[in-house]
Amino acid sequence: MDRRDFLSTAGVAAATSIAAATSLSAKADALEHAMMDELDRRVVEPSMFCDIGEEPASYGGDKRPFLQGDDPRLPKMPAQPTLIDFFKLRFAPANHVLQSAAYAQKNGMEEKVILACLLHDIAVGSFIRTDHGYWGAQLIEPYVDEEVSWAIRYHQALRFFPDESVGYEYPEAYYRFFGRDYQPEPYIVEAAEYAQKHKWYMTARLITINDLYAFEPDVQVSVDQFTDIIGRHFRQPQEGLGFDGSPVAHMWRSMIWPNNFL
Ligand SMILES: [Fe+2]
Ligand SMILES: [Fe+2]
Numbered sequence: 001m002d003r004r005d006f007l008s009t010a011g012v013a014a015a016t017s018i019a020a021a022t023s024l025s026a027k028a029d030a031l032e033h034a035m036m037d038e039l040d041r042r043v044v045e046p047s048m049f050c051d052i053g054e055e056p057a058s059y060g061g062d063k064r065p066f067l068q069g070d071d072p073r074l075p076k077m078p079a080q081p082t083l084i085d086f087f088k089l090r091f092a093p094a095n096h097v098l099q100s101a102a103y104a105q106k107n108g109m110e111e112k113v114i115l116a117c118l119l120h121d122i123a124v125g126s127f128i129r130t131d132h133g134y135w136g137a138q139l140i141e142p143y144v145d146e147e148v149s150w151a152i153r154y155h156q157a158l159r160f161f162p163d164e165s166v167g168y169e170y171p172e173a174y175y176r177f178f179g180r181d182y183q184p185e186p187y188i189v190e191a192a193e194y195a196q197k198h199k200w201y202m203t204a205r206l207i208t209i210n211d212l213y214a215f216e217p218d219v220q221v222s223v224d225q226f227t228d229i230i231g232r233h234f235r236q237p238q239e240g241l242g243f244d245g246s247p248v249a250h251m252w253r254s255m256i257w258p259n260n261f262l
Pocket of ligand 1: 120121132133155156
């Protein structure tokens with residue numbers, strides 16, 4: 001459902017609740033709720049990861065069938081989706097990884113590092129935020145060289161640890177995000193120590209060096225800029241991501257149909 005089409009036909013109650021919202025994000029939430037009410041299926045909003053610690057979802061008096069299959073609020077995916085289709089239709093916002101990859105390219109990095117920068121945070125926002133380096137590495141493992149997925153897995157830990165010998169400082173933004181007294185969990189400390197001694201340490205470290213912590217919303221980078229690098233270094237399955245029977249196919253399907261009831 002296109003938001004503009006919806007707004008032009010929205011009922012008085014929906015329009016009033018959107019108008020009454022006092023902030024932009026509250027307006028976006030009100031619009032989303034009004035659009036859901038217009039669907040002929042019930043959509044149970046997924047939480048960031050799972051329902052632990054939350055009240056069980058209340059299904060109330062709504063007797064419509066639950067949503068299974070294409071969510072009309074999302075762009076329809078092709079039957080055999082490619083990585084670029086995911087960038088264009090699902091990864092949102094992709095600007096951070098696109099900017100990081102463009103920065104790595106400008107810095108003259110080799111192609112596998114540019115690819116690693118392009119894919120390093122695809123789990124954030126599109127899949128699962130917590131432990132995003134591990135999830136992100138797993139998503140791409142069957143399709144890239146082991147060094148690329150390894151680097152993405154360990155950028156998760158290494159971004160918390162400065163390495164002045166290569167000019168990587170603790171990100172200023174993390175003081176704001178996590179507080180000055182934040183200490184990473186022991187498993188992160190152990191992973192960083194392991195990675196620092198590994199032969200591929202610099203590949204993971206280069207992800208953190210080219211990671212743009214200061215997001216630049218005005219710089220727009222298109223994934224098309226990386227078509228050749230993706231073609232050379234990402235083994236796109238013929239059946240499409242999500243349908244190749246790989247151990248991670250279900251993870252890609254979950255991004256195609258993120259709001260299925262089950
Ligand atoms: Fe990251
Ligand atoms: Fe990042």
